[in-house]
Amino acid sequence: MLEYSSQPHYLVAVDCIVFGFDGEHLKILLVKRGLEPEINKWSLIGGFVGSNESPDEAAQRVLKKNTGLEGIYLEQLQIYGEPARDPIERTFSVGYFALIDINKYKTQLNDDYHAEWFLISERPKLIFDHDRMVGDAREKLRYKAALHPILFEMLPKKFTIPQLQILFEEVNDTKIDTRNFSRKISSTGLLIKLEEKDKSGSKKGAYYFKLDKKKYQANLQAFLNLIPNLKPL
Template sequence: MLVAVDCIIFGFDGTDIKLLLVQRGLKPEKGKWSLMGGFLQAGESLEQAANRILKQLTGLEGVYMEQMRAFGEPERDPVERTLSIAYFALIDIHQYEKQLSNEYHPEWFHVKKMPDLIFDHKKMVDIAKRQLRYKAALHPILFELLPSRFTIPQLQILYEGIYDTTFDNRNFSRKVLSTELLIKQKKKIRPTQKKAPSTINSTKGNTKPISRPFLTLSRIRINFYSDPANTTFPAHHQYRGDAEQRLPAP
């Protein structure tokens, strides 16, 4: 039996939630769209394999990534019995666009408009989306999809994309600000349209734990809970990598 690692990479470009795919270079299904995947090598941990595959196929490194679950249906790979360990990653598309390699022709697709995928990769993506919603309800991991400075409207667009719903603007802003997660910046963004300037916010340097409800909007209750180990939440860019050990199982 072979052991493979597959990476589900979600990105946000400020408007849409997207999925990074590559065209498979091996038979069977050569040329069809696929998640980033490869086989576990001797002497290599699963994390090392996930980071190697991500770097090799996309050029990306240093991104937020955590293990999701195993997929082991006997017939999932028509060539040989293969157990796949799936990881999901979160990135700000604009931050990493220059790092993206073109060797394997990676391409971003809107999560609602992705092409047919090989094997059971669509099932992996569907489960990853549910897992992401669950994780986002417990901890502010969605900040990994944003630049270090962003506006509340940008944050609202992100949450509406993840939960596939619409939030009331004023209610969303009030709820977000009440968490004290954000640091208000003096600089403002002046849009080209005739709208009021938007305040830029940042999570950098904010390590205060969250212990009260975050959002209760449009039938979806989203809560940020304090850490089970009674430790604080690291700031943006420091939070990366330790979420899995501190989150309860779904």
């Protein structure tokens, strides 16, 4: 085997597929790229991995720098390393997907940064292989969300069952039966019903719930099965 020194060296970057939910739709966050090539084209939020940080840390840093967001749910998707994926120079990119509650950061995003939310179906064409990354991330999000309670990351602390259901419907691109859905959600034991109601959506109002954080932590790695008849995207 060859020595280290004779081996080629490469750039390593991270790219974040940031999914958000605004109470109605599943969206992704895009930015206009700030450097050549493809400057001013729409792109995922990304950046190079620095000398003293891990890819995970780089993703957190890049996300904060571009959007002000901190402490976001981040999960490694996969590495993208086709030799020609970046036309300037060979660059490996570690894909991450992030989950956030859009309303929580709305002002912050609009005022200080020029990142923009897009409906996934109406997003502009992205640079390089970023469209493929989005597709992969979408698939993985759906997969994980069917088995793990990660979608709560995209909701406010207090949320209603109808809100939760809409989110699941968006992620899975399907309609879910109200009765069966709430039965399944209840059976997880993850939710705590609050006294307060959300009156914004109806006259009757919907009860707020919050996460049982202890059970949430315990179930992050556990298996649920929230979506019936799940087929591949």
